[in-house]
Structures are given as C-alpha cells and as structure tokens.
Amino acid sequence: xxxxxxxxxxxxxxxxxxxxxxxxxxxxxxxxxxxxxxxxxxxxxxxxxxxxxxxxxxxxxxxxxxxxxxxxxxxxxxxxxxxxxxxxxxxxxxxxxxxxxxxxxxxxxxxxxxxxxxxxxxxxxxxxxxxxxxxxxxxxxxxxxxxxxxxxxxxxxxxxxxxxxxxxxxxxxxxxxxxxxxxxxxxxxxxxxxxxxxxxxxxxxxxxxxxxxxxxxxxxxxxxxxxxxxxxxxxxxxxxxxxxxxxxxxxxxxxxxxxxxxxxxxxxxxxxxxxxxxxxxx
Numbered sequence: 001x002x003x004x005x006x007x008x009x010x011x012x013x014x015x016x017x018x019x020x021x022x023x024x025x026x027x028x029x030x031x032x033x034x035x036x037x038x039x040x041x042x043x044x045x046x047x048x049x050x051x052x053x054x055x056x057x058x059x060x061x062x063x064x065x066x067x068x069x070x071x072x073x074x075x076x077x078x079x080x081x082x083x084x085x086x087x088x089x090x091x092x093x094x095x096x097x098x099x100x101x102x103x104x105x106x107x108x109x110x111x112x113x114x115x116x117x118x119x120x121x122x123x124x125x126x127x128x129x130x131x132x133x134x135x136x137x138x139x140x141x142x143x144x145x146x147x148x149x150x151x152x153x154x155x156x157x158x159x160x161x162x163x164x165x166x167x168x169x170x171x172x173x174x175x176x177x178x179x180x181x182x183x184x185x186x187x188x189x190x191x192x193x194x195x196x197x198x199x200x201x202x203x204x205x206x207x208x209x210x211x212x213x214x215x216x217x218x219x220x221x222x223x224x225x226x227x228x229x230x231x232x233x234x235x236x237x238x239x240x241x242x243x244x245x246x247x248x249x250x251x252x253x254x255x256x257x258x259x260x261x262x263x264x265x266x267x268x269x270x271x272x273x274x275x276x277x278x279x280x281x282x
Contacts, residue, residue, distance in 0.1 A: 030085045039078055039146055041123065041130060042103055045096060047088035048141065052081045061147050063120045063131050064113040071268065073131045075149040083141035093117065093136035100134045100144075127182060160200035163279060167210070172280040178236065183220075185231035187239060195236065198279065199244035209250045209282040212236045217271035218258035230255025236277055252282065 036053035038044055059077035062070045084090040097119045101111045109123035109130075121132040129149035136142045158176055166173025177194030180187065187195070202208055214229030214236075233253035240246040263270035 030087070036080065039080060039144065041107075041132070041146065042100065042144065044082055045084075045091065045099060045142075047085045048082040049085055050080055051083045051141070052079075054079050058150075059147070061131070061133065061145060063122070063133060063147075064118070065120070066113055073129075073147045073149050073268075075129075075147045078144075078146045078148070080144045081138065081141065082144070083139070090140035093142075096136050096142045097134060100132070104132070158194070158197065160197045160204065163198065163201045164205075167208075167279060167281045172213075172278050175236075175277050175279060178277045180232055180235075183228065185228060185235050187235050192239075195239050196244070198236075199240055199246060202240070202246050202250065203244070209252075211252045211254050211280040211282055212240075213278045213280055214253075214255040215260060215274055215276045215278065216257050217274045218261075218265045219271065222257060225257035226255055228255070229257045232277065254280075 030049050032050040033052050036050040038050075044050075056077040058075065060072055060074045061077060062072050064070045093116070097114060100121060101114070101119055104111065104121040104123060107123065108125060109121055112120040112122055114120070117135065117137050119134045121134070123130045123132075131147045131149065133145045134142055135145070163173050163175070175194055175198060178187070178191045202210070212233045214231075214233035216225040216229045218225070220228075230253060233255050237248070237251045237253045240251060241248050258265065258274065261270075261274045262276075263273040265271050265274060
C-alpha cells in the first residue's frame with residue numbers, strides 16, 4: 001500500500017510538471033537576448049532585435065580612418081548584434097550605414113570611412129573618445145562594435161627592485177602605472193600601487209635622492225605642457241612625502257614637457273609613451 005501511494009504521488013507530480021510546461025508562455029521570437037540593451041550612443045534600426053551582446057573590460061580594435069589607413073584603439077569594448085525581426089522587412093546594408101552616419105553627425109561625431117560593408121565613426125565628447133564600427137555582413141542584420149577609449153587599469157606595476165636596477169644602470173627609470181586625467185595634475189587612485197613601489201625603493205636606501213621628472217606629449221602649447229609636467233611631478237612628490245613619510249629634501253620635482261620624447265608624437269601610441277613620469281638619480 002505504501003509503495004502504491006508513493007508511486008501515485010510521484011506520478012501526480014510528473015503530471016503537474018508536464019501541465020505547467022504545456023501552459024508556459026513560449027519565448028517571444030522578437031524579444032532581445034537576455035541581459036542585452038542598446039548602447040546609449042545609438043538607438044537601433046526599426047524592427048530589429050538584439051540576438052547577442054558582449055562586453056570586454058579592456059580590449060583593442062582597429063578602425064579605418066581612410067582607404068589605406070587605420071588606427072588601433074584600446075578601451076572598453078561593447079559588441080551588439082542586431083537582426084531584423086521575423087515579421088519585418090530588412091532595409092538593407094546601405095540603410096544601416098547611412099542611419100548610423102547621420103546619427104553620429106547629429107551629436108557632433110564624424111564619419112571616418114565607409115565601404116560597401118562597413119562604416120567607421122568617432123565621437124569626442126566631454127573629454128571622452130568613442131569609436132564605432134558598423135558591420136552589415138550579418139544576413140538580415142548588423143554588428144555594432146564600440147570602443148570607449150580608456151587607459152588600462154594598471155594592476156601589475158614595476159617593483160622597487162626594478163627601479164633600483166634602472167637607476168644603477170642608466171641613472172634614470174620610468175615609473176609605469178602613474179595616471180592623470182587629460183590636462184590635469186591630480187593623481188588618479190589607480191596610481192597608488194606604483195607610488196608605493198617608489199616609496200619602497202626610497203625606504204630601502206635612506207641615502208638615495210631622486211628627481212621626479214614629468215613628461216608630456218606635444219599636443220598643447222609648450223608653456224602649458226611645461227607647467228603641466230611640473231605640476232604632475234609635484235603631485236608625485238607630495239604623495240611620497242604625505243602618504244609614505246619620505247623626507248622632502250630627498251626629492252626634487254622637475255617638468256620638461258615634451259622636450260624629451262621617447263617615441264614619435266605623430267601617433268596616439270607614441271604620444272601615450274611620451275606621457276610619463278621618471279626618476280632620475282641625484
């Protein structure tokens with residue numbers, strides 16, 4: 001009897017589950033993929049849905065800026081793939097390209113280049129660079145790729161021992177991992193790990209004295225860049241003194257602006273290398 005009741009109860013549960021499954025609302029074939037949404041920069045083409053999306057915290061993509069030229073851009077990558085809804089008519093690749101070009105133009109952006117498949121766009125706004133590529137070779141849909149340009153958060157920094165080796169070998173060494181906003185001299189929070197390694201270097205050798213030297217690219221006027229590079233060097237010195245107890249008389253702040261480049265200022269990559277802070281042994 002007990003076995004019969006147990007079997008009957010199990011059968012009843014199975015029946016209820018099957019009825020629930022039969023009456024569950026079918027997934028809407030025109031709904032967006034779970035967790036996906038439009039990027040704030042662009043609305044979507046009429047009668048399309050998002051079939052997939054992904055975000056990568058830091059990545060790189062190449063954007064064509066002319067028929068034979070392109071630029072590699074690093075930053076946050078967002079990809080959104082759109083497909084025309086099953087009950088709607090596909091408007092064609094040219095309509096997709098023109099709609100995005102007109103949209104970027106209305107908010108102050110520019111069209112970098114186009115061909116029969118792609119268009120490449122760029123927007124500079126509020127101190128931010130946003131690059132976009134529209135790829136129409138996806139059947140009755142398109143893939144929107146956006147790079148929100150930014151510097152990678154430096155989680156791994158050079159060690160105090162590496163700084164020591166550089167100073168002993170050449171008398172100067174770059175300190176990677178020190179960050180400032182464009183045109184500003186306030187240290188960003190992610191700079192603290194690199195500052196701490198410089199402090200370890202100085203704490204390990206109480207006789208060591210260094211110049212902290214700020215460098216810039218050449219995009220602004222020379223006088224402005226000289227002032228900015230000095231202010232940034234002073235910010236590093238202040239952090240070493242106030243947060244790590246390094247004696248101020250062991251440090252000297254200097255700013256040379258764009259006068260000691262280590263790469264060409266003709267490219268984004270070169271300018272990024274030239275914006276740096278160095279230690280020079282006194």
